[in-house]
Amino acid sequence: MxxxxxxxxxxxxxxxxxxxxxxxxxxxxxxxxxxxxxxxxxxxxxxxxxxxxxxxxxxxxxxxxxRVTKGFGIRRVRCASLVGERFEETFWSPPAEVSDVEYSPSKxxxxxxxxxxxxxxxxxxxxxxxxxxxxxxxxxxxxxxxxxxxxxxxxxxxxxxxxxxxxxxxxxxxxxxxxxxxRSGRGYMHTSRSVLFRAPLEEYLKDGVGQFVVDGVGFLTTYGDGRWVLMLEDREYDEPELRQKIFQAIGRDDLEVEIITTGRWTITAAVAxxxxxxxxxxxxxxxxxxxxxxxxxxxxxxxxxxxxxxxxxxxxxxxxxRPSLLDTYDAERRPVALLCHQQIFARNDGHNRDGEPEDAPLIDNNAMHYGVLYRSDAVLGAGPELPPAQVPELWNGQPGTRAPHVWIEPGRSTVDLFGRGWVLVADHPQWEEAAARAGVRYERIEQLDVFGLSEKGASLVRPDGHVAWRSVDLPDDPAAALEAAFSSASAGTR
Ligand SMILES: Cc1cc2nc3c(=O)[nH]c(=O)nc-3n(C[C@H](O)[C@H](O)[C@H](O)COP(=O)(O)OP(=O)(O)OC[C@H]3O[C@@H](n4cnc5c(N)ncnc54)[C@H](O)[C@@H]3O)c2cc1C
Missing domain, CATH: 3.50.50.60 (FAD/NAD(P)-binding domain)
Incomplete structure (x- = not known):
């Protein structure tokens, strides 16, 4: 077939x-x-x-x-048990800097x-x-x-x-x-066992802590649907032992606990x-x-x-x-994976089982989620001097980054304009004409400032919502400028 x-x-x-x-x-x-x-x-x-x-x-x-509130990471606490004494608190994903900027139409x-x-x-x-x-x-x-x-x-x-x-x-x-x-990277770190179980423990989640490092037992967290997972050190456990570990982690043994399944996980960090x-x-x-x-x-x-x-x-x-467009997959995604690898080890995991955090600058979560920079032949104007990630308001529509979110009408974001086909974002009749000639969709929006454009500028956005090119002002020949940028960034065959 x-x-x-x-x-x-x-x-x-x-x-x-x-x-x-x-x-x-x-x-x-x-x-x-x-x-x-x-x-x-x-x-x-x-x-x-x-x-x-x-x-x-x-x-x-x-x-x-x-359920994570804006600006907050997922809270993790070291404790004697779920119901017992709680000690210091850390974050699984560190809290993002609280900002007034709304970054996304999505949750x-x-x-x-x-x-x-x-x-x-x-x-x-x-x-x-x-x-x-x-x-x-x-x-x-x-x-x-x-x-x-x-x-x-x-x-x-x-x-x-x-x-x-x-x-x-x-x-x-x-x-x-x-x-x-x-592959490169930290490599093998450790092996963990887990037991997945169902138990009525919702009342212990009310204060927003979702992860528990239980002294002397292991790591307890929930899938938020009545199911919980307890991660244990790597050895064989029979069912009575698993129940005993679960009760010890909860700090109560008067609850109905259903064991669903168990797992064994090799924790590794490696990038191809x-x-x-x-x-x-x-x-x-x-x-x-x-x-x-x-x-x-x-x-x-x-x-x-x-x-x-x-x-x-x-x-x-x-x-x-042309097939050369496919080369940009490695050029764009591998640096993101390497950056994530670096950020994982720059973060504190609350119990630092695999060592203390490494000395690398901690990048804000909002920058990691919405502000990674792609540098490749499918982007024009993303130079080596730029940082690998930062928050969208600092990028201000920089080519190579995800086009910023702003509401263009109730319930409709700029992010919703992208997905299929290339889009030219502008608010000028000459750009509309240029887009028609180049064969890209024209979307008129008023909030050009969030794209870092003057009212006569334009941004060319790829189908994945990343900016490929922009002209901050109106050039002498917008059609020629757009045509050249589109043909280059898309490895166009026309
Ligand atoms: C305990 C734990 C918790 C995690 N929590 C998070 C989290 O909260 N957030 C997060 O972002 N990530 C988390 N991760 C990481 C996340 O689960 C993985 O990154 C993700 O599952 C990887 O998905 P994948 O599709 O690449 O690979 P996999 O899910 O491993 O899928 C690969 C599939 O390929 C199939 N396959 C392999 N060879 C063949 C073959 N020859 N023919 C046909 N099929 C084949 C396998 O059967 C398998 O189904 C967690 C990981 C672990 C271990």
Missing amino acids: KTSVLVVGSGVAGTSAALFLAWHGVPVTLVEKHPGSSPHPRAVGFTARTGELLRAVGLEGELPPS GVALAQDRMEPMLRDKARELGADIRMSTRMLEFSQDDDGVTAIVQGDGEPYEIRADYLIAADGHRSPVREALGIT DEFSRGRIFLAGDSAHTLPPSRGGFGANVGIEDVYNLAWKLAAVLNGES
Whole structure:
């Protein structure tokens, strides 16, 4: 069988890849060796930037908003037990600087991964993605024209031929290993055991603390849906022992506790040294394994990877852009992963099990979520002198950064203007004419100052909502200037 893009892995990154590709109208097939999502959720905290990407594809309304108050990180406390004495408090994700600026039309999402992934999968299917669960990729090869994979579901192995392959096959990534792509970073840190259980403990969450480092037991947190997870040191536990650990962590043994499942986790920090090789792209944990112990980058960064990649693959597959556009995936996303790696170890995890924070400048959460800078051939005017991330009001519409949010009418943000196709944001008839000639959509907005433009300026925004180029004023020949910028940034074929 033939498809345009074959995605391997239906974790949060692969499923999002199938969803975003299908939304761009790209024929996509996904294979996942398991029948469904892991019954033991991992991530639960999704950022407002992830919320924006899901809003773009029409999913936002169905997602429960995070309970984290603006400006606050997720609070973590060291304690004798959940009900017992509480000692010093730290933050899992440090609080962002409190600012009057509203950064996003979206909210963070509080949803356990085993609930999030099926929603993404359903939406991807609804948009036409061909999702094959219980189907394992056995082997693959690539040549100048495409990728050939042998996969196996219930029956005999069969072949899938695709133009491109996305390896979202997790941190052990058989595809990355087969390609011989090395990784850099802190490496293996430790192994943890966990027990997932259900217990009526909501009353202990009222003061907003959601994570508990319980002296002498382990780390306790909740998925916010009645399920809790207790992380323990790595050894075998039988059920009575697990119950005893749970009761010890809670500090009460008079509650009904249902053990759901257990887990064993290798906590590793590593970033692949290449995010693509030929027609194969790494995404999610396969590209970067970012430990969850200090801030929640892993799942969110994986979703952002494939949002970055999907429009580029769509543009190349439909002939609008030259394949060189795909080189910008590594150029843009690998530095973000390396920055996240640095920020994880610059943060204090409350008990610093894997060492004290490293001496690197701590970047504000709002800067990490809304203000990373892309430097690549798909951006014009993002020089090496610029910092890797800062808050949107400091960027002021800088090319390479996410186009800023401002409401253009009730319920409609500038962020909602972007998603499919290139957009020119301006408020001048000559730019409107220039956009028509260049074949990009023109969006007239009045709040050009947040894009760092004069009232005669214009910004060219990519389908992923990042600014590719801007002209602060009206040049002598706006049509020629736009045409040149668009052709260069989009690796245009016209
Ligand atoms: C305890 C814990 C808590 C976490 N909490 C957070 C958090 O709050 N926020 C956050 O952002 N991140 C968090 N993370 C990190 C986050 O869970 C991961 O970054 C994320 O799950 C990675 O998703 P993925 O799709 O890249 O990989 P995975 O979820 O590992 O998916 C890879 C998939 O590929 C499949 N696969 C592999 N090989 C093949 C093959 N040959 N054929 C077919 N299928 C194959 C696997 O079966 C698997 O389903 C946490 C991680 C842990 C361990």
